[in-house]
Amino acid sequence: MTAAVATASLRRTFGSVVAVDDLTTSLPRGGVIGLVGPNGSGKSTLIRMLLGLVRPSAGTAEVLGEPITDPRAYAGQVGALVEGPAFVPGLSARANLVSLARLRRLPVSRVDEVLGAVGLTGRDREPVRRFSLGMKQRLGIAAALLPDPALLVLDEPTNGLDPAGIVEIRALLQDLGRSGRTVVVSSHLLSEIESICTHLVVVRFGVLLYNGTVADLLARAGTHVDVAPEHAADTERLGRVLADAGWHVTTPAPGRLRVAADGDAAAAVNRAAAGAGITLRALTATRDTLESVFLQMTGGDGGEPAAGRAAAARPVPAAAEGGAR
Numbered sequence: 001m002t003a004a005v006a007t008a009s010l011r012r013t014f015g016s017v018v019a020v021d022d023l024t025t026s027l028p029r030g031g032v033i034g035l036v037g038p039n040g041s042g043k044s045t046l047i048r049m050l051l052g053l054v055r056p057s058a059g060t061a062e063v064l065g066e067p068i069t070d071p072r073a074y075a076g077q078v079g080a081l082v083e084g085p086a087f088v089p090g091l092s093a094r095a096n097l098v099s100l101a102r103l104r105r106l107p108v109s110r111v112d113e114v115l116g117a118v119g120l121t122g123r124d125r126e127p128v129r130r131f132s133l134g135m136k137q138r139l140g141i142a143a144a145l146l147p148d149p150a151l152l153v154l155d156e157p158t159n160g161l162d163p164a165g166i167v168e169i170r171a172l173l174q175d176l177g178r179s180g181r182t183v184v185v186s187s188h189l190l191s192e193i194e195s196i197c198t199h200l201v202v203v204r205f206g207v208l209l210y211n212g213t214v215a216d217l218l219a220r221a222g223t224h225v226d227v228a229p230e231h232a233a234d235t236e237r238l239g240r241v242l243a244d245a246g247w248h249v250t251t252p253a254p255g256r257l258r259v260a261a262d263g264d265a266a267a268a269v270n271r272a273a274a275g276a277g278i279t280l281r282a283l284t285a286t287r288d289t290l291e292s293v294f295l296q297m298t299g300g301d302g303g304e305p306a307a308g309r310a311a312a313a314r315p316v317p318a319a320a321e322g323g324a325r
């Protein structure tokens with residue numbers, strides 16, 4: 001079967017800003033695919049190109065095996081939510097969906113199905129203006145589901161939602177992914193979507209940093225031993241002792257040291273400290289979380305200001321090397 005999405009050297013610039021930078025990638029069919037990267041990483045631009053809303057500056061891409069130069073060839077198989085959904089606030093959820101179905105020449109019988117799929121059955125006769133943001137997002141997803149799409153593309157569907165709303169949308173997306181569809185969901189926060197994704201695409205400044213399964217990304221997670229001397233004044237000396245013993249040591253917080261090593265090294269770290277006459281008040285072995293692997297890959301920033309972005313060199317941190325497939 002062809003990939004859900006395949007891109008080859010896909011590029012889009014806006015003036016001097018390279019929003020999507022020679023992106024070559026392939027997304028499998030089925031499941032929930034997370035497209036993650038800090039703000040301004042080119043996620044929306046990529047999605048818009050795939051939907052035929054923005055033209056590439058260079059390169060090619062296919063959606064469900066059809067070239068993006070002819071979006072009409074796949075439009076009927078793709079549902080999308082790329083902006084806050086626009087509904088008539090005074091009309092009910094049902095009336096909004098019925099008019100959308102008519103407008104798009106889709107069977108009105110789909111309305112009950114999509115209301116059920118997003119859990120709005122029973123609330124469908126209420127005017128949309130009474131809906132919470134989470135319910136509006138559900139309704140937006142319902143609208144995207146009207147054509148019964150093989151591919152559903154949702155740009156930041158959890159943006160602006162409260163924690164309960166995020167949990168709701170996550171559960172819904174997971175259900176949709178299990179139903180055999182391919183669900184592509186973007187977010188600038190890995191933590192918001194990591195639990196539901198089967199596959200992750202990580203971008204930064206338009207550059208692909210990782211494309212693969214969540215399990216493979218987790219396998220890259222390193223382990224470390226956090227150590228704190230009983231007396232904070234001993235921190236620097238302990239750091240030297242551990243570095244002299246051959247470990248890579250960093251200082252994540254005052255009075256605390258982080259030794260890059262697996263959990264088995266904890267006893268050796270303890271012995272090295274004791275040998276130097278330093279007692280410890282804390283010694284913990286920890287595996288890096290997916291979030292910390294992601295932050296290492298994306299530089300740990302919360303996004304890139306426009307001026308910095310254009311000028312940004314694009315070093316791919318060591319953790320990401322070889323990740324782009």
Ligand SMILES: Nc1ncnc2c1ncn2[C@@H]1O[C@H](COP(=O)(O)OP(=O)(O)OP(=O)(O)O)[C@@H](O)[C@H]1O
Nearest residue numbers: 014017019038039040041042043044045046188309
């Ligand atoms: N129409 C446009 N005109 C000019 N610059 C644009 C346009 N669209 C996007 N950009 C720029 O391209 C870069 C990528 O933006 P894009 O919105 O694709 O990123 P994003 O990862 O979706 O960000 P966010 O998480 O903030 O939505 C940004 O620097 C943005 O300012």
